[in-house]
Structures are given as C-alpha cells and as structure tokens.
Amino acid sequence: MTDHHQSTRGEPRVALVTCTELVELDPDDRLVLHPLTARGIAVEAAVWDDPDVDWSSYDLVVLRSPWDYALRRDEFVAWAATVPTLVNPADVVRWNTDKRYLAELSAAGVPTVPTSWVEPGETWSPPAETGEYVLKPSVSAGSQDTGRYDLADPEHRDLAAAHVRRLSEAGRTTMVQPYLSAVDNEGETALLFLAGPDGLAYSHAIRKGPMLTGPDLGPDGLYKAEEITSRTARPEQLAVAEKTLAAVPGGTRQLLYARVDLIPGPDGDPVLVELELTEPSLFIGYADGAPDRLATAIATHLARLV
Structure with a gap:
C-alpha cells in the first residue's frame, strides 16, 4: 500500500477479521475500536469467508476471531494468501495453523510439551503405561476436539482410541501429549x-x-x-x-x-x-492500557505500509 493510496482515500481503513458466529466481534476485541477511531483510523469487522468483502479496500487486514477455520484450514490458508496487507501475514498463518510447528520449535531448543503425532490412516493404541494424556487435532481452535484421558481407566482407553479414530476418519492428524498435572x-x-x-x-x-x-x-x-x-x-x-x-x-x-x-x-x-x-x-480487557497498546501496534503496522 503506498502513501498515495492512503492520502487519496483519507483516513486509513482497517478490517478486523472475524467469522459468521461473531459478526459483531468478540467482546474483548471491541475494546480496541475506540482507541483506533481516536487515532483517526476507520475500523470495521469483516467475515473472512464473505465473498462480498473487498479486502483490497483496506489498508490493513487484522486477523482477530475467524475461529471457524479449523475444519476448513486449506480454504482459510488459501484465502489468507490473497490478502497482501494481512497481519499476521499469510506465511505465518500457513505455518502456525498446524500445531506440528511445535516439533520445529522443540528442535530449535524451545522447551515444549512432549508430543507424538498420529497421521490419518495410522494405527494407534493407547500407550501401555498408565497416566493421563491429552488428545487433540493438530489443526484446531478454541480447544475444539480436545480431551483428557486417564489410561488407568479401561473406559478412558476405549474413548481415547475412539477419539483418534474419529479424527483420523476425518483426515486429521492427532497430537498425543502427557497431561502435566x-x-x-x-x-x-x-x-x-x-x-x-x-x-x-x-x-x-x-x-x-x-x-x-x-x-x-x-x-x-x-x-x-x-x-x-x-x-x-x-x-x-x-x-x-x-x-x-x-x-x-x-x-x-x-x-x-x-x-x-x-x-x-x-x-x-x-x-x-x-x-x-x-x-x-x-x-486486552485484563490489563490496564492494553487496548491502547493494541491500537498503537496497528498504527505502527499501518505506518510501515506507507
């Protein structure tokens, strides 16, 4: 986006990206609206998969609550690639929407929860050792499809195996992690x-x-x-x-x-x-000044586009 583009349209325009279930935004995100307008920044909510939205009309497109993407991750990643002023940007979206990034971070020396992976179609049985484990898909949001299982309990062992089968049949990768009590x-x-x-x-x-x-x-x-x-x-x-x-x-x-x-x-x-x-x-509703800091962060990214 060039300086000419912004100056010919007047105040910069920012979209806060959401989903159809939250067309008015999550309440926490609404706290940034006033600080943005106080800075002369026009801001509005926009649903990521709404075909009528002209994403090129915004100077900055900010991902906030598109929380229905998990079952359509490929579609979401493809959409992100079409929005040049997206933050965080499309390459980050592609990398971060599959939690297999944890393996990369662990290899880089970041202390992470030990994780194993069950790919679709792989056979999996609960570990022989007892203890509690967490099962969840590698692509998810809001703790969807996530469960905690005590493998000393035969019923839990059966439910854990069924959980993995359910994800596998849907073409999803399962993460298996010890529950850290x-x-x-x-x-x-x-x-x-x-x-x-x-x-x-x-x-x-x-x-x-x-x-x-x-x-x-x-x-x-x-x-x-x-x-x-x-x-x-x-x-x-x-x-x-x-x-x-x-x-x-x-x-x-x-x-x-x-x-x-x-x-x-x-x-x-x-x-x-x-x-x-x-x-x-x-x-941002849990810390004094955080809504203003988020508005400043958005203004900072807008300035970089000039």
Missing part, C-alpha cells in the same frame, strides 16, 4: 506481545484455569469456556517466551501480535504448550 493448580500462563517501533514487545499476561476435565465426546460449540484472571509473568516465563519468539520463521518484525502459552513442566519449569500467531484471544 501441575496445570491443575498453576493453570496456564499466556504471555501477550504486541508490535512496537522495534518489533514485538511484552504487553501483559493472564492465567487460564485448567480446562480439560475428561474425554472429548464430540462437538460442543465454537470454543470452550475459559476461566481468565490477570497474572504477572515471572522472569523464567518471559525467558521461554523470548526464546520461542526468536525461533519464529521470518522473524518477529512481521508480526502484529503473539501469544505464548506456557504450563509448568514436570520439574516446575515452564514449557510451551502453544504459540498463537493466527487468531489468538489477546485478553
């Missing part, structure tokens, strides 16, 4: 980073309460309810987050935001459970 007390820590003049900068953190109480028994909505509270990130958590972001292909200057989700490992040290670069909840 420290999360029951500590919860999950999400560290939020937003773009600044010199790249991503730490903004705030929140705590998610434990969400997985048992097996996944089928569809239960667009996303699962979360128990969210504010949290102060500890130095060791910030260190893991910085190491994670340093391993992102293409670097972090291209990013508008990042969310690094950590849980305690067996020794209590933080390990990465997910790196959210595509459509994460940013929880």
